[in-house]
Amino acid sequence: MQSHSTKRYYAPASTGNLSVGFDLLGAAFEPVDGSLLGDELLILGEAAELSLQLSGRYVHQLPAATEDNLVFKAFYAFEQALGKPLPRLRLQLNKQLPVGSGLGSSACSIVVAFYAFNDYFGQPFSQSELLQLMAVAEGGVSGSVHYDNVAPSYYGGLQLMLPDSAQICRSLPWFEHWRVVLCYPGTVLSTKAARAVLPQQLSLTDSIAFAGMLSRFVSALYAGDEQDAAAALQDRVAEPARQSLMPELLPLRTALSEQGVLHLGISGAGPTVFALCRDDAQAATTAAYLNTHYAKNQDALTAICRLAPQGARALAE
Numbered sequence: 001m002q003s004h005s006t007k008r009y010y011a012p013a014s015t016g017n018l019s020v021g022f023d024l025l026g027a028a029f030e031p032v033d034g035s036l037l038g039d040e041l042l043i044l045g046e047a048a049e050l051s052l053q054l055s056g057r058y059v060h061q062l063p064a065a066t067e068d069n070l071v072f073k074a075f076y077a078f079e080q081a082l083g084k085p086l087p088r089l090r091l092q093l094n095k096q097l098p099v100g101s102g103l104g105s106s107a108c109s110i111v112v113a114f115y116a117f118n119d120y121f122g123q124p125f126s127q128s129e130l131l132q133l134m135a136v137a138e139g140g141v142s143g144s145v146h147y148d149n150v151a152p153s154y155y156g157g158l159q160l161m162l163p164d165s166a167q168i169c170r171s172l173p174w175f176e177h178w179r180v181v182l183c184y185p186g187t188v189l190s191t192k193a194a195r196a197v198l199p200q201q202l203s204l205t206d207s208i209a210f211a212g213m214l215s216r217f218v219s220a221l222y223a224g225d226e227q228d229a230a231a232a233l234q235d236r237v238a239e240p241a242r243q244s245l246m247p248e249l250l251p252l253r254t255a256l257s258e259q260g261v262l263h264l265g266i267s268g269a270g271p272t273v274f275a276l277c278r279d280d281a282q283a284a285t286t287a288a289y290l291n292t293h294y295a296k297n298q299d300a301l302t303a304i305c306r307l308a309p310q311g312a313r314a315l316a317e
């Protein structure tokens, strides 16, 4: 039961890479039916000890020990960054994103936790300071610091990372009528494992192709050229190495492309796939197709989404 002083916070699911922008591009998504696809954190009150209750559809995928939960770790990282002891909190995590899914599940818990602590304790950190703390925490999970899940989950929208810039990332335009079908098959693929197969070096040809395709995509978004933007969604970095981890990707892409779907790619490090659709009708048939041909068990999740304009936020109590 919620007490009067309970505070509720939420952060949305995100898709890293978006095929063309390995580690540099990420988008937050929300279901078109108005439901929430992301983690929720409740601050129930203060107590002598820090505590965390767990609930939600994917609670069974979380580590058994509370101390291993990223929300717990986020609290101590927040306190350490602040440099002074904080009151202990009674927390509840409503875990609605599958773990090791490619939906930015770890980032989502990290983002909602840092956002909540910053709000609760009177905003001691600026937005970019908070984002850096989130990225460091996410790096502790995946083995390297990358912002393409934490940035969109925090800010919402489609975010392009800006290496060496104080701003860290910037929102890009998007086509409002585009729909994205996210399909998580129900099987786990850890980001660390999916990064272990990546090439350590890119050839000059692949480096130019990577920079070229990402530039083409960004330029097409600004030009409002939908066809060119969709055509630029090509992954020259991660997908060739990750295909062996996701053997169904290419046959599914061929089948959906024959149905006119704009693109099918790996969401983050997989195994979730994202299908880019031109409208609601195409998204509905694509969702049905992926649900039949890619979903594997009761943990599977298929959602018809649009870009989430808003990222982490407080919800009405």
Ligand SMILES: Nc1ncnc2c1ncn2[C@@H]1O[C@H](COP(=O)(O)OP(=O)(O)OP(=O)(O)O)[C@@H](O)[C@H]1O
Residues within 6 Å of the ligand: 061, 062, 063, 068, 069, 070, 071, 093, 098, 099, 100, 101, 102, 103, 104, 105, 106, 107, 109, 141, 142, 149, 189, 190, 191, 192, 268, 269, 270
């Ligand atoms: N609250 C939490 N949410 C998600 N994962 C958690 C949480 N607490 C601890 N973990 C651990 O963090 C790791 C998350 O792994 P990983 O980064 O592969 O998942 P993911 O975030 O869903 O993947 P991706 O970033 O590709 O979407 C797992 O080992 C999981 O047990």
Ligand SMILES: N[C@@H](CCO)C(=O)O
Residues within 6 Å of the ligand: 016, 017, 022, 023, 024, 102, 103, 104, 146, 148, 149, 191, 194, 195, 238, 267, 268, 269, 270
């Ligand atoms: N850019 C990261 C995203 C992880 O979700 C990767 O592909 O490894």
